[in-house]
Amino acid sequence: MIVLDLFHYWTFIALLMMGFYTVIAKNNLVKRLLGLSLFQSAVFLLFIGIAKVEGGTTPIFTNLVDTQVFSNPLPQVLILTAIVVGISTSALGLAIILRIKEAYGTIEEDEIQSEEEEA
Amino acid sequence: MLSHLPILQIVVPMLMAPFVLLIQPARLAWALTLATSTLAFAIAINLIPLAAGDSAMIYPIGGWDAPYGIELKVDSLSVLFLLIISGASTFVLLAGYQSLGSEIHEAKLNWFFGAWLLALAGLLGIVVSADAFNIFVFMEIASLASYILIAGGPNRQALPAVFKYLIMGTIGATFYLIGVGLIYIMTGTLNISDIATKLPSVVDQTPILVAAGFISIGLALKAAIFPMHAWLPNTYSFAPNMVTAFLAACSTKIAIYVLLRIDFALFQSNLTGHLLQFKVFLIPLACMAILAGAYMAMRDSLAKKIFAWSSVGQVGYIILGAALVSHSGLTAALLHSFSHALAKGTMFIGIGLLALQAKSGELSSFAGLGRRHPLAAIAITIAGLSLVGIPGTAGFLSKWLLIQAILELPTGAVALLVVVLLSSLMSVVYLARFLETLFFPPAPAEGKVTLPLGATAILLAIAFASIYFGLAPTLPMELATQAADNLLGYGA
Numbered sequence: 001m002i003v004l005d006l007f008h009y010w011t012f013i014a015l016l017m018m019g020f021y022t023v024i025a026k027n028n029l030v031k032r033l034l035g036l037s038l039f040q041s042a043v044f045l046l047f048i049g050i051a052k053v054e055g056g057t058t059p060i061f062t063n064l065v066d067t068q069v070f071s072n073p074l075p076q077v078l079i080l081t082a083i084v085v086g087i088s089t090s091a092l093g094l095a096i097i098l099r100i101k102e103a104y105g106t107i108e109e110d111e112i113q114s115e116e117e118e119a
Numbered sequence: 120m121l122s123h124l125p126i127l128q129i130v131v132p133m134l135m136a137p138f139v140l141l142i143q144p145a146r147l148a149w150a151l152t153l154a155t156s157t158l159a160f161a162i163a164i165n166l167i168p169l170a171a172g173d174s175a176m177i178y179p180i181g182g183w184d185a186p187y188g189i190e191l192k193v194d195s196l197s198v199l200f201l202l203i204i205s206g207a208s209t210f211v212l213l214a215g216y217q218s219l220g221s222e223i224h225e226a227k228l229n230w231f232f233g234a235w236l237l238a239l240a241g242l243l244g245i246v247v248s249a250d251a252f253n254i255f256v257f258m259e260i261a262s263l264a265s266y267i268l269i270a271g272g273p274n275r276q277a278l279p280a281v282f283k284y285l286i287m288g289t290i291g292a293t294f295y296l297i298g299v300g301l302i303y304i305m306t307g308t309l310n311i312s313d314i315a316t317k318l319p320s321v322v323d324q325t326p327i328l329v330a331a332g333f334i335s336i337g338l339a340l341k342a343a344i345f346p347m348h349a350w351l352p353n354t355y356s357f358a359p360n361m362v363t364a365f366l367a368a369c370s371t372k373i374a375i376y377v378l379l380r381i382d383f384a385l386f387q388s389n390l391t392g393h394l395l396q397f398k399v400f401l402i403p404l405a406c407m408a409i410l411a412g413a414y415m416a417m418r419d420s421l422a423k424k425i426f427a428w429s430s431v432g433q434v435g436y437i438i439l440g441a442a443l444v445s446h447s448g449l450t451a452a453l454l455h456s457f458s459h460a461l462a463k464g465t466m467f468i469g470i471g472l473l474a475l476q477a478k479s480g481e482l483s484s485f486a487g488l489g490r491r492h493p494l495a496a497i498a499i500t501i502a503g504l505s506l507v508g509i510p511g512t513a514g515f516l517s518k519w520l521l522i523q524a525i526l527e528l529p530t531g532a533v534a535l536l537v538v539v540l541l542s543s544l545m546s547v548v549y550l551a552r553f554l555e556t557l558f559f560p561p562a563p564a565e566g567k568v569t570l571p572l573g574a575t576a577i578l579l580a581i582a583f584a585s586i587y588f589g590l591a592p593t594l595p596m597e598l599a600t601q602a603a604d605n606l607l608g609y610g611a
Binding site: 020023029032033036039040043046047050075078081082085088089092093096097099100103104109112113116 | 252255256259263266267275276278279281282285290293296297300303304309
């Protein structure tokens with residue numbers, strides 16, 4: 001059961017490794033960028049997962065009660081920032097891929113390399 | 120006013136960045152960028168006395184005190200790196216207008232300068248921030264902006280290089296974020312000094328150990344520590360010349376700064392056996408970086424790539440000094456960051472100016488250019504001598520301190536000494552190859568280009584700064600010594 005209790009960490013590790021594998025193994029630049037996005041999203045899940053407190057409510061109070069259990073809002077705020085960083089990275093990466101396509105006529109890593117060696 | 124300097128250090132370039140985008144004549148955008156960068160440099164200089172000694176300058180943003188508010192913290196270590204970053208940016212901009220104009224389309228220069236200011240703001244932000252998560256955000260601001268700068272030039276080979284850098288840089292930053300997340304899980308705080316007070320009461324050390332691993336590897340990727348340097352040579356050689364000068368002077372060193380700051384503040388005193396792990400992990404990597412960097416620099420035939428490989432080796436020296444974990448070793452490492460930034464910045468600005476005439480980046484297109492442009496070539500020679508570590512230059516002093524720090528070791532000193540001396544000889548070889556190409560062949564007959572006078576004067580001035588700081592090293596020496604005190608004092 002202890003494995004199932006930690007399922008959110010296992011999800012994080014599985015997604016992280018899938019993303020990492022895609023970044024390393026794929027030849028297509030767009031696929032590699034998508035792998036990178038997956039890799040980052042896994043880390044977002046790690047942060048959001050740890051914010052949940054068992055039995056906790058949304059951290060919004062109409063009248064403050066000391067005994068009220070609530071989820072930690074801070075990791076979500078952090079991840080909001082990290083998501084913005086991730087989107088900017090993807091956008092910039094795609095823009096660079098576009099320029100690569102214009103300059104080399106391909107977005108396959110090995111074809112770019114072979115063209116580089118010919119030149 | 121003075122108490123607000125830490126936040127102004129970030130806010131000034133960051134607010135000017137979108138403003139510069141709107142300025143159309145490229146010359147005006149450049150002047151504004153230069154003015155902003157100079158202001159940042161002036162702020163850094165004014166911070167020297169405020170952060171001197173043991174007292175760090177704390178700035179709670181919005182008046183909210185830590186641990187609930189976000190803090191900025193400036194101590195000697197930060198000031199040293201603030202000076203390196205803002206100084207590099209200012210002098211490269213001063214000398215670089217013609218070079219940038221020759222490589223980047225004039226209508227796009229204002230966008231380019233906007234990205235430059237963002238990169239500057241990000242790098243400065245990393246150094247003043249006292250919050251582990253804010254460091255991540257600033258690191259990504261600086262990285263994203265520098266990807267834009269690198270890809271902005273005319274050379275199409277920069278594009279695959281920058282894509283590789285983007286992938287590796289993002290993986291590095293994400294690893295760092297995982298580490299910060301694990302620390303947050305165990306301590307519930309992100310403020311570095313607050314983490315340091317809470318870490319000793321953490322019972323289960325395993326997550327902290329994993330965090331130390333993720334953070335070290337992530338930052339090693341960003342710092343291009345061998346064998347994670349694969350992105351560096353191509354990125355530096357195919358970027359616009361002035362971008363290379365700016366980034367070579369500071370970007371990898373900032374990752375080393377974060378590594379040292381976090382490792383010494385959090386892990387050294389709180390993880391059992393970490394000291395040994397730190398040494399065993401980093402010293403071999405540093406030695407391999409030093410040797411591999413120098414060897415590849417001897418073999419390469421692209422002018423900028425030779426010195427990009429040399430940067431891989433020089434990062435090795437800095438890491439070697441830091442990995443000795445002694446006061447003298449850290450002082451040597453920090454002083455070497457300073458002298459290397461000065462020398463490598465000068466070197467790349469010099470190459471950039473000569474490239475106004477050279478047809479390609481190949482070493483052969485620089486043949487005889489030293490005879491045509493003696494002043495620029497003299498500056499390059501001085502910078503090269505400082506890289507090799509000839510007495511009288513700033514590079515000699517930091518290498519000398521490094522050797523002294525190695526001699527303090529009880530065992531293994533001989534092997535490390537051999538590495539340092541051998542690599543110094545190898546650096547003589549690659550420098551000699553470059554200088555021989557500059558001076559010995561006859562000056563090219565056709566294509567007479569006169570180098571911009573102002574830029575050449577700036578180049579000579581910073582080249583002589585290498586000699587000045589070699590003979591009168593009081594300022595960087597004091598900062599480096601105090602910074603080493605601060606780093607080692609965290610545990611006490």
